[in-house]
Amino acid sequence: MKTILFALRVSDLERSLRFYAAVGYVELSKIPADDGSRLVWLRLPGESSVSLELVHRPADGPVEVRGFEHFAIEVESLAETLDRLTAGGLQPGPVELPGGADGPKTSWVVDPDGYRFELVQWPPSGAPTFD
Template identity: 30%
Template sequence: MIHKLEHIGVMVNDMDASVKFYTEVIGLQLVNRAKLADGVELGFLSFPGSADIELELIGRGSDGLSDSGKVHHIAFTVSDIEAEVERLKGLGVRMMDETPRVILNGVKIAFFYGPDGERLEFFQPAAK
């Protein structure tokens, strides 16, 4: 039986830059960071008080890992997407959507890029 989503793994080129981005821009906390014997470095991050799902950053090592399985995107729920998009612009984050889009009867989304070009999304549920 499958119980929950455990983590999402993203290949990164610069672990320090990625940890900085996901902690300072997104607001995650670094839970654990370790190097494996083959040189691969792992970083696990989660939101404060919500360690049920983690983002796993995978730094390249000598095991032949490639980015061919890179995740398409990671979505984060927000309560004020317009304010968050403006905050990202102020931080110089590269945006796919300069303004949020409305889909599915009121859901708002905006895509932007992480430090390795990974697609990230802010998701604001439709008002009820």
């Protein structure tokens, strides 16, 4: 088994598509439904298949982010990623060192509906492994 994607319900599909394109996601497919709903499949460069699905259901009313903590995206260079996101009009948070100076570097970003995601640059020793 493996995780293939996660889905986020969004209130304004075009706004969310612009946001996630600025993050670096590439649109793979839009899937319309008879009720006016749409699904959009996205992936990051380097990923072999869909990893994020945006769900737009206007009839369901406003999006309320409840019970969702965050998702994480691994980056090679956090500094370069933050520069690119800022130049693209996004507002990433400051660099944090949750594991101390020898641990990962992280930053938080919040999308237009309030979903949080964490950017993570692993230290030279790599990501933690669990045997």
